Amino acid sequence: MIVHWRTSSHSGGTNDHQCVELGRLAPGVGIGMRDSKDPDGGHLTLTVAEFAALLDGIKRHSES
Template sequence: MTKATEPTVWRKASRSSSTGGDCVEVADLANAIGIRDSKNPNAGHLELAPAAVRELVRRIKAGDLDL
């Protein structure tokens, strides 16, 4: 987990497209998972509880969401 004094380390999600710039970055924040658009990192980010991220990934993999 990231401490307040440590810089946030963002990494490109492993399933993000390597072409076309459609990339999502994720970071382990103090009590949440950060998600942001790598094309526009200064636009802000979402903070989701780890359980919410697991559910989101599960639903994407199951085809429940039209992405």
């Protein structure tokens, strides 16, 4: 299966050293996250529930 990776719309371009890419993995597997500066370095696999919890935690942290 080919994963179509996409970069966050909040990435700052080539000088941004904190970029991640997301990709929908095979059905039932979840979401892949990888470093956009090292696309061949592997990826972290999260279930949809884990990814939702991560986003929720980021939102709560940025509000405080």
